[in-house]
Amino acid sequence: MSDSVRKYDVVVVGAGPTGLLFSACLARWGYKIKHIDIRSEATVAGRADGIQPRSLDLLCNMGLKDDIMAHKPGTFRDVAFWDPDPSGLGISRTGSWPSCPASVSARYPFTTTLHQGLIEDVLIRDLERRGVHILRPWSILAFSVDTQCPDVEYPVQVKIQNMNTGDVEGIQSKYLFSGEGVKSSIRKKLGIQMSYRGSPLVNQWGVIDARISTDFPDIKSKCNIHSEAGSMMIIPRERDILRFYVQLPAESGKTCTLDDMQEVARKVLHPFRVEWEYVEWFSSYKVAQGIAAKYSSDSQRVFLGGDACHTHSPKAGQGMNTGFLDAQNLAWKIHAVQRGFASRSILATYEHERMHVAKRLLDFDASYNKLFSERRQNHNGGQPEDDDFVQAFREACDFTSGYGVTYPPNVLNLDHTHPLSAIALLSSAYPAKTTLRAGTLFPAVDVTRVIDNSTVHLEQAVPFNGAFRIYIFAGQTTTAGIPAALADFARYSLQKGSYYSSFPPVQNEGTGNFGSHCPPLPIYAFCTIFALHRSDIDIDKMVPRLLGSDRSQVYADDAAGEGTTNDTTHRRMGTDGNASAVVVVRPDGYIGCIVRLVEGSATVDVLNAYFGRFVTRSMGSRLKEEGLAGIDVPVLRR
Amino acid sequence: MSDSVRKYDVVVVGAGPTGLLFSACLARWGYKIKHIDIRSEATVAGRADGIQPRSLDLLCNMGLKDDIMAHKPGTFRDVAFWDPDPSGLGISRTGSWPSCPASVSARYPFTTTLHQGLIEDVLIRDLERRGVHILRPWSILAFSVDTQCPDVEYPVQVKIQNMNTGDVEGIQSKYLFSGEGVKSSIRKKLGIQMSYRGSPLVNQWGVIDARISTDFPDIKSKCNIHSEAGSMMIIPRERDILRFYVQLPAESGKTCTLDDMQEVARKVLHPFRVEWEYVEWFSSYKVAQGIAAKYSSDSQRVFLGGDACHTHSPKAGQGMNTGFLDAQNLAWKIHAVQRGFASRSILATYEHERMHVAKRLLDFDASYNKLFSERRQNHNGGQPEDDDFVQAFREACDFTSGYGVTYPPNVLNLDHTHPLSAIALLSSAYPAKTTLRAGTLFPAVDVTRVIDNSTVHLEQAVPFNGAFRIYIFAGQTTTAGIPAALADFARYSLQKGSYYSSFPPVQNEGTGNFGSHCPPLPIYAFCTIFALHRSDIDIDKMVPRLLGSDRSQVYADDAAGEGTTNDTTHRRMGTDGNASAVVVVRPDGYIGCIVRLVEGSATVDVLNAYFGRFVTRSMGSRLKEEGLAGIDVPVLRR
Structure with missing residues (x-):
C-alpha cells in the first residue's frame, strides 16, 4: 500500500451530528479526512x-x-405549561412563554426540529460535495500516538476494520477524533473515566415520535405537561410529527411497551382526545448525568466530542447542539495550528472551554429533570410565575438557546480581570469602554453594506472560514478624509512585526499547512463600521486601503430603522460615536478581545499582545518588549 | 391515435418566462398541458x-x-446617477436613490437579477416535478376554434410540427396560449394588429453582459450615466456580471460591432478604468413601443401574453415582469371558469386589466426613453432633485417596482365610484371606511400566527392555490366569547344560497372541473386577524368554526414590534379596532372588495352581491332579490 493512500490529516470515528460537523468544518479548508x-x-x-x-x-x-430549511423542519417559539386543573379533572394551561425570549437577542428566536437522519443527511451531502465520503460499516480496532517523536508529521497510528469483509487497514494520521457517542471506544482505550453524578435517577422515560389526531390545542408549541397521571413533554416536529417524552411508572423497567407509553400519554392528555395515526419511532431511557475526566489524550492528538464526553437527558434538546459546538470549537483550533498560525498549546483550550460548558449543562439538566419529574400541585389561583419549574425554565432560556454559552478567560479570551490581560493593560487602549465581554458571542446586529445598500447580519459578515474577524467600529467622522485613529490602526497593523504583517494574506503558508490542495484562506478578515448614514460614507476617501480593499466589508450603522440614530450598533457594543472600538472575534464567533480605537499605536499594541500570546511568530510589539514573562498561564497546562 | 393522447386542457406555445409561468400556474391545479x-x-x-x-x-x-435565490442572483437596491462633471472632464455622481423606496412598501425592496435561462430553468424544473415537459423544437402550424358549438368540451383544434422530424400532430384543446414573443404567429393568425407609437425612435442601443475589472465605484448599484460621449445604463447581475445598455451613435446601424459598443462604454466611463475580462453576450436593438389591438380571440379560447401583445424598451426591466403578471392573471381566471365557479364572462377581464397596464407601461417607457436618450447638461450646482430625468425616475418607482400596477373597476374589482357597485351600496356595510382600494395589491403586512407565535407575511398567508382570500379584520374584543359581528359573519356565510354555501369546500366539483386528476382545491380561504395581543386570543372560544377550523389562519395584529399598539395592520388597512373590515382578495393578490364587518347580515350581503356578479350559481342574497338588473357591465363586452 502506497504512502499516499494511508496518510490522512484526520481520522474521524462516528458519523453522528458531532463527528459529521467536525469533518464538515475541516473539509472546508481542504483537509484530507478518513x-x-x-x-x-x-x-x-x-x-x-x-x-x-x-x-x-x-x-x-x-x-x-438553507439546506436544513429545505427539509421543511418544524419550528416552535413558545413553551406552554399545562398543570392539573383545579377542578381535579384533567389539565389546563397555566401559561405560555417564548422559548427564546427577546432578552436573549437571538437572530432566529425559535427552535428548529428535524429528524436527526435529515440533519446528518445535510452534513453528509456537504461532505460529499467536498470529496469526503463516510465509510460504513467500519470500526476502530486500535490506535497509538508516537509520543517519542512529538514533531513527526503523522504521529497517530490507527487500525480500522471493515465490519462486513473483516478487512483491516492501517492509517497514519495527524489527529484522531471520537464522535462515537456515549459508548466511545476511543475514550475507553485512552482510559478516560466518565464520572456520574450520584446514582442514575429512578425515573424512566419513554420517547415516541408519532402523528396523532387530537383536539389538544397547543401542538404547535413545546408543551410541558404535569398531570395527576404523570409528566409529559411534547415537541412539534416536521411533517406534523410530534415527539412525546412520557414519564413512566418507576416499576415499569425494561418491559415497558409502546402500548404502555401510549396509555400514559393518553391519560396525561385527558380530557383531550388522542388517536395515534402513525408511530415513527419509540424508545425508553433513564436519565444519567455523566462527564469525561478529560477531553483528549495528553499528546493533544486524540480528542473526544459530543456524547463521547458528556451525557444527560435529552429533554432540553442540548445533546446535538453541544456536540456541534464541541466540534466547531476544536476544528478551527486544529486548523489554526496546522496552518502554522497558532501554537499547539491552544489545543488545550478545547477542553478548558467545552468542559466548562458541559458542567454547566449537567447542573442545568439535573435541576431541570428533578423539577420535571416531581408531581406538581394544582394551581389554585397562584401566579405561575411564582412556580419553581417555570422560574427555572425561564432562567434557563439564555443557556438552552445556546446564546448563554460563555467561555472563561484564557489565552484566547482576553479578560481584564484575568492575569493574562496584564500585558494589554499597559496600553492606553485597554480595557475598552464596552458592554461586550471576551468569551461571549459577538451579538446579532444589523448594519448596511455601503456598496449595495443591503442590510447585513454583521455577525455573519464573515463566513466560517477559519479567519479571526476584526470588527472596527470607527464611530463618527466629520471629515471626508480618513479619521486619524483609523489611519493609525491601518498604519501600525502594517508595521513590521505586527499581528497582521507577521501573517500577511495569500502567501504560501509553508510546512505548517496541509499541503497544496488547501487553498489560501484568510487569517484575518476586517469589517469597518461607521456611525454614519450610508450616504455620508465615501469608501475611497475615508477607508484605509488595508480595510477597504474588500469594499463589501465597509458598513454604515444606519440599519436600525426610522427614527433611530446612526450608531445603534455602536451603542449595542457599549461604545458610541465618540468612543470607538475594535472587537476581535474568533473564527467561531466568540469575542477574543475588545480594544479602544485610539490615535497612535496603542490599539494595535493590544492586538499584538493578544495574538502574541498564542501565535507561532514573535510579535514586534512595544508591549512585548517591555516584557511580562512571569505571568502564569493556567489553562496551558500541557 | 387514441383520444386520450390528443386531448389537452391547454396548449401553450413558447417557453419563455411568460409561457412557462402560465403553465406553472395551471400545472399546480392538475391541468393537462401541451x-x-x-x-x-x-x-x-x-x-x-x-x-x-x-x-x-x-x-x-x-x-x-427559494429556487430563484438558490441560483445566487444579483440584487440591487440603489440607482446612482452620474453626469458630466462640471470641470468638463469625465463624469461624477450627482445622486443615488433607492430603486424601490420605503414609500412603495415592498416586501422585498430590491431588484433581483439573474440570467433569463436560469429563471426559465426554475420554472422548467417546477413543471417537470408536476409532470409537464417542454417539447422542443416544435412549432404551431395552424389552429381553429369551433365557434358553431361553443359549449363543446374541446373547441380548439391545434396542429403542431416537430421541427427536427417534420412529424405533424393534431391536438384537441380547451385553450391555446401564445407566449411566443413579439413575432407571435398565433397573433398573426388571429389577424390581430400591433399598433406602434409614432415611428421607431432613431436611437439604437447596444447590450453587453460582461465581467470587467474597473475602479468605477458603483458597480453594485444600477447606474444611469449621462456623459459627453453618450448615455449608458449599468445593472449588476449574478456572478459579478454587469449588464451594459450603451447608447450607440445614430448612424451606427446594423453594422455596430462588439468593439464599437465597448469603445462607447469605455468613453462613457472615462476617467474610470475598464478592462473587459469576459463577455457573455451582446446584442443591439432599436426602441419601439407597440401594443396588440386585442389580447384574445373573440371566442375567449385563444390568448396572447407577454411580448406577444406589448413591446417596449428593456431598460426599465419590465418585459418579463409584465409577462409574468399577464400569465398569472389569465391562469387563475381560466381555473375559476373551468372548475365551475366563475362565469366564462370573467375571461374578458384579462384584456381589460392587462391592456390597461400595458398602455401605462408604454406611456412610461416612451417618456423615460426620451429623457434617457437626451444629452444632459452639466450640473453646475443645481439640485439634482430638480432634474426632469431624476424626477421621472423617482415618480416611476411605484410603477416599475410592480406595486403601482393597478386594475380599473370591473366585475372583479368592486369600486364604489363604479356603477357595478350600486348593488353593494344598498348594504349598510358598504363602502367600508378604509384606505385600501379595489384593483390594487393587498399590502405587505406582518401579523402573528396565534398557534405557533410565528411572524407571518399576511399577504403570503394563502399560497397561489386559486382560492379567493377573505381577510377578516375582527378588531378588538373585550369578551372571551365570539364577537357578535364575527358570529354573524359566519352565520350568514353558512346560510343557504350565500357566496360560501353555494360553493362549499371539498366537494366533487362536477363537470366544470378538469376531471379526477385535479385534487380538490379551496374556493375560499379565510384569515381572521384580531386587534389584540396574541396571548389574549383563545381560538376555541373566540373564533367561529367556519373561520377557526384551520387554526393556522388565525392571527394577532401584534407583530409591529415594541412600543406599538395591537392594531398596526388594522390601521394600515385604514380601519382600526372599532371599525373592522372584511377584505376580499383575488387569487392573484389584488383586492376585489372591501366591506365593513358589522352585526347582522349586511357584511355577507355585500359578499353575496360581489361574488353573485360573476359566479355560476345564483346567490340567494337579499340584495339580489331587490334587483338591479339594468346596471351596465361595460367590461363584459363578449
Whole structure:
C-alpha cells in the first residue's frame, strides 16, 4: 500500500451530528479526512431533533442553514405549561412563554426540529460535495500516538476494520477524533473515566415520535405537561410529527411497551382526545448525568466530542447542539495550528472551554429533570410565575438557546480581570469602554453594506472560514478624509512585526499547512463600521486601503430603522460615536478581545499582545518588549 | 391515435418566462398541458434578467422564490446617477436613490437579477416535478376554434410540427396560449394588429453582459450615466456580471460591432478604468413601443401574453415582469371558469386589466426613453432633485417596482365610484371606511400566527392555490366569547344560497372541473386577524368554526414590534379596532372588495352581491332579490 493512500490529516470515528460537523468544518479548508462509522447507514428515525437558535447561526455561518430549511423542519417559539386543573379533572394551561425570549437577542428566536437522519443527511451531502465520503460499516480496532517523536508529521497510528469483509487497514494520521457517542471506544482505550453524578435517577422515560389526531390545542408549541397521571413533554416536529417524552411508572423497567407509553400519554392528555395515526419511532431511557475526566489524550492528538464526553437527558434538546459546538470549537483550533498560525498549546483550550460548558449543562439538566419529574400541585389561583419549574425554565432560556454559552478567560479570551490581560493593560487602549465581554458571542446586529445598500447580519459578515474577524467600529467622522485613529490602526497593523504583517494574506503558508490542495484562506478578515448614514460614507476617501480593499466589508450603522440614530450598533457594543472600538472575534464567533480605537499605536499594541500570546511568530510589539514573562498561564497546562 | 393522447386542457406555445409561468400556474391545479417551443433549448444567455420586487412576491406565492435565490442572483437596491462633471472632464455622481423606496412598501425592496435561462430553468424544473415537459423544437402550424358549438368540451383544434422530424400532430384543446414573443404567429393568425407609437425612435442601443475589472465605484448599484460621449445604463447581475445598455451613435446601424459598443462604454466611463475580462453576450436593438389591438380571440379560447401583445424598451426591466403578471392573471381566471365557479364572462377581464397596464407601461417607457436618450447638461450646482430625468425616475418607482400596477373597476374589482357597485351600496356595510382600494395589491403586512407565535407575511398567508382570500379584520374584543359581528359573519356565510354555501369546500366539483386528476382545491380561504395581543386570543372560544377550523389562519395584529399598539395592520388597512373590515382578495393578490364587518347580515350581503356578479350559481342574497338588473357591465363586452 502506497504512502499516499494511508496518510490522512484526520481520522474521524462516528458519523453522528458531532463527528459529521467536525469533518464538515475541516473539509472546508481542504483537509484530507478518513471518516468511518460502525453503522451500516445513517440514522433512520428518532434520536436528536432540536436545533437551538445558536446552532442555526452556526449552520448559517457554514452555509448550511438553507439546506436544513429545505427539509421543511418544524419550528416552535413558545413553551406552554399545562398543570392539573383545579377542578381535579384533567389539565389546563397555566401559561405560555417564548422559548427564546427577546432578552436573549437571538437572530432566529425559535427552535428548529428535524429528524436527526435529515440533519446528518445535510452534513453528509456537504461532505460529499467536498470529496469526503463516510465509510460504513467500519470500526476502530486500535490506535497509538508516537509520543517519542512529538514533531513527526503523522504521529497517530490507527487500525480500522471493515465490519462486513473483516478487512483491516492501517492509517497514519495527524489527529484522531471520537464522535462515537456515549459508548466511545476511543475514550475507553485512552482510559478516560466518565464520572456520574450520584446514582442514575429512578425515573424512566419513554420517547415516541408519532402523528396523532387530537383536539389538544397547543401542538404547535413545546408543551410541558404535569398531570395527576404523570409528566409529559411534547415537541412539534416536521411533517406534523410530534415527539412525546412520557414519564413512566418507576416499576415499569425494561418491559415497558409502546402500548404502555401510549396509555400514559393518553391519560396525561385527558380530557383531550388522542388517536395515534402513525408511530415513527419509540424508545425508553433513564436519565444519567455523566462527564469525561478529560477531553483528549495528553499528546493533544486524540480528542473526544459530543456524547463521547458528556451525557444527560435529552429533554432540553442540548445533546446535538453541544456536540456541534464541541466540534466547531476544536476544528478551527486544529486548523489554526496546522496552518502554522497558532501554537499547539491552544489545543488545550478545547477542553478548558467545552468542559466548562458541559458542567454547566449537567447542573442545568439535573435541576431541570428533578423539577420535571416531581408531581406538581394544582394551581389554585397562584401566579405561575411564582412556580419553581417555570422560574427555572425561564432562567434557563439564555443557556438552552445556546446564546448563554460563555467561555472563561484564557489565552484566547482576553479578560481584564484575568492575569493574562496584564500585558494589554499597559496600553492606553485597554480595557475598552464596552458592554461586550471576551468569551461571549459577538451579538446579532444589523448594519448596511455601503456598496449595495443591503442590510447585513454583521455577525455573519464573515463566513466560517477559519479567519479571526476584526470588527472596527470607527464611530463618527466629520471629515471626508480618513479619521486619524483609523489611519493609525491601518498604519501600525502594517508595521513590521505586527499581528497582521507577521501573517500577511495569500502567501504560501509553508510546512505548517496541509499541503497544496488547501487553498489560501484568510487569517484575518476586517469589517469597518461607521456611525454614519450610508450616504455620508465615501469608501475611497475615508477607508484605509488595508480595510477597504474588500469594499463589501465597509458598513454604515444606519440599519436600525426610522427614527433611530446612526450608531445603534455602536451603542449595542457599549461604545458610541465618540468612543470607538475594535472587537476581535474568533473564527467561531466568540469575542477574543475588545480594544479602544485610539490615535497612535496603542490599539494595535493590544492586538499584538493578544495574538502574541498564542501565535507561532514573535510579535514586534512595544508591549512585548517591555516584557511580562512571569505571568502564569493556567489553562496551558500541557 | 387514441383520444386520450390528443386531448389537452391547454396548449401553450413558447417557453419563455411568460409561457412557462402560465403553465406553472395551471400545472399546480392538475391541468393537462401541451407546452411546445420552437427553440431547441432554453435561453443560453442575454435577454431579460430583472425580477422586480412585486414579481418576487408572485414567485414566492407560488413557492418558487427559494429556487430563484438558490441560483445566487444579483440584487440591487440603489440607482446612482452620474453626469458630466462640471470641470468638463469625465463624469461624477450627482445622486443615488433607492430603486424601490420605503414609500412603495415592498416586501422585498430590491431588484433581483439573474440570467433569463436560469429563471426559465426554475420554472422548467417546477413543471417537470408536476409532470409537464417542454417539447422542443416544435412549432404551431395552424389552429381553429369551433365557434358553431361553443359549449363543446374541446373547441380548439391545434396542429403542431416537430421541427427536427417534420412529424405533424393534431391536438384537441380547451385553450391555446401564445407566449411566443413579439413575432407571435398565433397573433398573426388571429389577424390581430400591433399598433406602434409614432415611428421607431432613431436611437439604437447596444447590450453587453460582461465581467470587467474597473475602479468605477458603483458597480453594485444600477447606474444611469449621462456623459459627453453618450448615455449608458449599468445593472449588476449574478456572478459579478454587469449588464451594459450603451447608447450607440445614430448612424451606427446594423453594422455596430462588439468593439464599437465597448469603445462607447469605455468613453462613457472615462476617467474610470475598464478592462473587459469576459463577455457573455451582446446584442443591439432599436426602441419601439407597440401594443396588440386585442389580447384574445373573440371566442375567449385563444390568448396572447407577454411580448406577444406589448413591446417596449428593456431598460426599465419590465418585459418579463409584465409577462409574468399577464400569465398569472389569465391562469387563475381560466381555473375559476373551468372548475365551475366563475362565469366564462370573467375571461374578458384579462384584456381589460392587462391592456390597461400595458398602455401605462408604454406611456412610461416612451417618456423615460426620451429623457434617457437626451444629452444632459452639466450640473453646475443645481439640485439634482430638480432634474426632469431624476424626477421621472423617482415618480416611476411605484410603477416599475410592480406595486403601482393597478386594475380599473370591473366585475372583479368592486369600486364604489363604479356603477357595478350600486348593488353593494344598498348594504349598510358598504363602502367600508378604509384606505385600501379595489384593483390594487393587498399590502405587505406582518401579523402573528396565534398557534405557533410565528411572524407571518399576511399577504403570503394563502399560497397561489386559486382560492379567493377573505381577510377578516375582527378588531378588538373585550369578551372571551365570539364577537357578535364575527358570529354573524359566519352565520350568514353558512346560510343557504350565500357566496360560501353555494360553493362549499371539498366537494366533487362536477363537470366544470378538469376531471379526477385535479385534487380538490379551496374556493375560499379565510384569515381572521384580531386587534389584540396574541396571548389574549383563545381560538376555541373566540373564533367561529367556519373561520377557526384551520387554526393556522388565525392571527394577532401584534407583530409591529415594541412600543406599538395591537392594531398596526388594522390601521394600515385604514380601519382600526372599532371599525373592522372584511377584505376580499383575488387569487392573484389584488383586492376585489372591501366591506365593513358589522352585526347582522349586511357584511355577507355585500359578499353575496360581489361574488353573485360573476359566479355560476345564483346567490340567494337579499340584495339580489331587490334587483338591479339594468346596471351596465361595460367590461363584459363578449
